[in-house]
Amino acid sequence: MKLSEKKLFLFDIDGTLAVGDELLPESRELLDEIEARGGQSYFITNNSTRSQEDYVTRFREVFGLAARPEQFATSSYVSALALREQFGNASVFVVGTGSLIAELRRFGVNAVTEWRDDLAALLVGYDSSLTYEKLCAASELLQTTALPWFATNPDLRCPAPFGFIPDCGAICHMLTDTTGRHPHYFGKPARRMVDLCIEQSGFTPEQTLVVGDRLYTDIACGINAGVDTCLLLTGEATLDELRTTIYRPTYCFETVAALRRACKF
């Protein structure tokens, strides 16, 4: 299906539509035009520290964009829906921030931070309040029970003013090195976010386009879900990487503006 016929656009945010607090040129116009032609945009992000409401506020106050909470498929949101579906009211032991725990509970997951007899799973998220005590508790669970282990997102590091700090994937690596066990990740490149957006929007996989700046998360996620993908060279990926990658996007553009032009024809 041609770009001009696509209806469901699933955008990565950082490095794709915006860099830090700056919206990239023509992002706003592209989002408006998608809506004007009866399409829909969703924002798929591995960041598990912000809730859907946090993102609505950020889009309004920082970018001047109006968005609805359900347009944000964050890794904490998809984790919540998946855990709720799989384990119902049973308790899930969570290593994560207070905001992750609140988001899980809001969507009906019985998130706990202490041992319970009805524990059904362990979830690890990006945790800026991580302590050695939490790591010990998770290590004990992983070695003394057969509970399934999930994690919000596989990213190893996230940007900081001086370089990088450990993200969820790096915390999980520590637990894997310790226990020999491996988590199942909910965030990109797993296909779950794409499936969820297709289900919620009512559009078809053929009408869907995943747009991102990273090959091994954004583009891989679209490929895993069996939908068309578009790489923008506005963030992490370079032309050199594109030549050698196993994650080959359907489309590639240098800028948001170039994608916008291509969507018109």
Ligand SMILES: [Mg+2]
């Ligand atoms: Mg990105």
